[in-house]
Amino acid sequence: MRALPLSAKVALWSFVLALVTIGGGNFVTAYVLKQEIMSVIEQRAARVSKDTLVALAHLPENLQTITKDMLPRSVAALAIEITAADGKTLYRAPSLKKKTLADGPATPHQTRIGKLTYYVETHEQRGLTLRLGLPLTQVETSLRRLKLASLVALPIVAVFSLLGGYWVAGRALKPVRKITEAAARITAEDLHQRLPLPAAHDEIRKLTDVLNDTFERLERSYLQAVRFASDASHQLKTPVTVMRAAIESLLSDATLRPEQAAVLNDVLDQTRRLSSLTEGLLLLARADAGGIKSYPDEADLIPIIARCIEDAEVLGSNMEIKIEQDLPGSLRALAATQQTEQILLNLLENAVKYNQRGGTIRIKAGERRDGVFITISNTGAAIPLDRAPWIFDRFARGDSDEVRAGYGLGLSIARELATAQGGDLRLLRSDSDATEFELRLARPATKTSDNPLIPLPTPAPRPAGVLTLRR
Amino acid sequence: MPCAAERVVRAACGNCKRKVSVRRGEIVRIPSLARHFTAPENVKVLLIEDEAKISSYVTKALTRAGHTVNAITDGQAGLITATSDPYDVIILDLGLPGCDGMEILGAVRDRSISTPVLILTARGDVKDRVAGLNRGADDYLAKPFSMEELLARVNVLTRRKGEDASPLLHVGDLVMNDTTHDVTRDGKTVHLSQREYGVLHFLMMNAGRTVTRTAICEHVWKSALANDTNAVDVYIQRLRVKVDEDFPEKLIQTVRGTGYVMGAAKK
Numbered sequence: 001m002r003a004l005p006l007s008a009k010v011a012l013w014s015f016v017l018a019l020v021t022i023g024g025g026n027f028v029t030a031y032v033l034k035q036e037i038m039s040v041i042e043q044r045a046a047r048v049s050k051d052t053l054v055a056l057a058h059l060p061e062n063l064q065t066i067t068k069d070m071l072p073r074s075v076a077a078l079a080i081e082i083t084a085a086d087g088k089t090l091y092r093a094p095s096l097k098k099k100t101l102a103d104g105p106a107t108p109h110q111t112r113i114g115k116l117t118y119y120v121e122t123h124e125q126r127g128l129t130l131r132l133g134l135p136l137t138q139v140e141t142s143l144r145r146l147k148l149a150s151l152v153a154l155p156i157v158a159v160f161s162l163l164g165g166y167w168v169a170g171r172a173l174k175p176v177r178k179i180t181e182a183a184a185r186i187t188a189e190d191l192h193q194r195l196p197l198p199a200a201h202d203e204i205r206k207l208t209d210v211l212n213d214t215f216e217r218l219e220r221s222y223l224q225a226v227r228f229a230s231d232a233s234h235q236l237k238t239p240v241t242v243m244r245a246a247i248e249s250l251l252s253d254a255t256l257r258p259e260q261a262a263v264l265n266d267v268l269d270q271t272r273r274l275s276s277l278t279e280g281l282l283l284l285a286r287a288d289a290g291g292i293k294s295y296p297d298e299a300d301l302i303p304i305i306a307r308c309i310e311d312a313e314v315l316g317s318n319m320e321i322k323i324e325q326d327l328p329g330s331l332r333a334l335a336a337t338q339q340t341e342q343i344l345l346n347l348l349e350n351a352v353k354y355n356q357r358g359g360t361i362r363i364k365a366g367e368r369r370d371g372v373f374i375t376i377s378n379t380g381a382a383i384p385l386d387r388a389p390w391i392f393d394r395f396a397r398g399d400s401d402e403v404r405a406g407y408g409l410g411l412s413i414a415r416e417l418a419t420a421q422g423g424d425l426r427l428l429r430s431d432s433d434a435t436e437f438e439l440r441l442a443r444p445a446t447k448t449s450d451n452p453l454i455p456l457p458t459p460a461p462r463p464a465g466v467l468t469l470r471r
Numbered sequence: 472m473p474c475a476a477e478r479v480v481r482a483a484c485g486n487c488k489r490k491v492s493v494r495r496g497e498i499v500r501i502p503s504l505a506r507h508f509t510a511p512e513n514v515k516v517l518l519i520e521d522e523a524k525i526s527s528y529v530t531k532a533l534t535r536a537g538h539t540v541n542a543i544t545d546g547q548a549g550l551i552t553a554t555s556d557p558y559d560v561i562i563l564d565l566g567l568p569g570c571d572g573m574e575i576l577g578a579v580r581d582r583s584i585s586t587p588v589l590i591l592t593a594r595g596d597v598k599d600r601v602a603g604l605n606r607g608a609d610d611y612l613a614k615p616f617s618m619e620e621l622l623a624r625v626n627v628l629t630r631r632k633g634e635d636a637s638p639l640l641h642v643g644d645l646v647m648n649d650t651t652h653d654v655t656r657d658g659k660t661v662h663l664s665q666r667e668y669g670v671l672h673f674l675m676m677n678a679g680r681t682v683t684r685t686a687i688c689e690h691v692w693k694s695a696l697a698n699d700t701n702a703v704d705v706y707i708q709r710l711r712v713k714v715d716e717d718f719p720e721k722l723i724q725t726v727r728g729t730g731y732v733m734g735a736a737k738k
Contacts, residue, residue: 248683258727
């Protein structure tokens, strides 16, 4: 019932309502009809009994039996029964088929003989008891017809109420459907859009007003979030810029001893971390506020992957990590070079960091129907099952017991960067054998010629401020 | 003939107030002196930056590198100066009071002034960067930046504009062609990986200046490398093997506690 569309529900309800109406109407009609017919019968009974009593008054006393001939013809035709004071039946109309009309002391009452129900009035006169029965055939026939009529009407009403209810509900809900479609079109991209106001000042208009108000508020808070990201960016970066410039200025002082310079260098590198953390938070704020702008272009992924593998070798050399690669000669994808490199570096840095001594990192790339993919797997400990669904969340880390370097933003940033390019980043598996991530990117829009004489498009100009990735 | 290095030292001494004499043919390894090796082309720089402290540090660094700097902190004044006086390069902050940096950039380009413009901004978004470059900026540097990066960019911009538009970088007998990505030393080809090339390129662009590991890391990996800067040392080690091992003159020098410097004795 819950899963049904509203119009179907309305149709069902109208059906139930029609049934109740017909049932109730019939009941009332039957009651009124019965009362009406009964009062006619009662009047007739009163008239007939008067005639009969007059006839009885003319009969001689102490009769042992009364025959039909002793009664007037009009009375003899009736279903009557005359009993003496001692209970002996003096006369019984032949239509009663030797059955008594007596049924307790109540008067009037109803009794059934054969197929007929009689309305019985009892009178006493000169020691005689007269019971007069009037058949209720008319009442029964009327009620039977009424029942029949309802039975015929019911399926017709059922069909009409179901279809009618469905139609009426569909008509009434049409503006609601329109609003739903219009509201679905209003996304973060164009929050300034509003729903068209209907002409009639009805409930739909009120709903539209309320929704438009909500969109208004939503747009305001969205713009606020975007402005915050931009303002905070400025506010946070200015002091870091000053700090950096000051440290670099100090470092260029010749009188500095190497030990002092080394300390300053450490501080300098911390400002780099601070600014990349700031950059990362802002990127996520921007992503939350409506997405990061990315300008993916057709690019060969292999040189990018090669650069990152080079770094992984350097980073993994301390831990004797082997790198296995399975790469095609060229792999063209729709990718923002800088952002893709950042994602791959993050995945590879993690693959080194979470690997075991002497472990292996496998990098595989290729093309599939749904796009271009790069998988990076490492032989480190598996991500615990209860953590795996949350590894792309902010500040989530694979191993909570062990404190390792990292701010826990890297993977969520990497995923945002992947989606911004029209791709995807997911954890394929993490078991005792390997932990494997897959970066999927879109294929180039148009298949370009494979002729090597045609120069490949140069990568996009180098972006300046990009952030550090950490897991 | 006066040694080039001596000329450099004199030019910079007014600023650092230090007397140093450099003999012909001597390899100078004092870190503070390393920066004096770069030929001061005496570039006239207009710096429009409202943050007084950033402005003063940038001015100091540019002056030390031998450039002349006019620093302006107000947007309106910056607009007037940028459109009326000739400069070799304009360094422009985007978030200015009184007048937005983009307006200044627009005004400069509308008057067909082709002076290279380097944008400094805290807004590191790709969208803003694209907007700035579309408006006619030549380069874009996101805050916070390293001074080495800034100086290198200024050098590139002024070189690009001047007659010396050659893609060749020279340090001693080491030559790098930034278009073909070929590197030779004493005529012999040096084969470098992409990352090694990136590190060497940054060192050569800053020849004579000490560059910190942090600056190298940021330049080559665009801050995408989270790991500590130890990777830089590994790449420097590899470069030394490829560039310096077979030659008596070592071009890559370590400046203890600070970073590295690339330089050749002038002959």
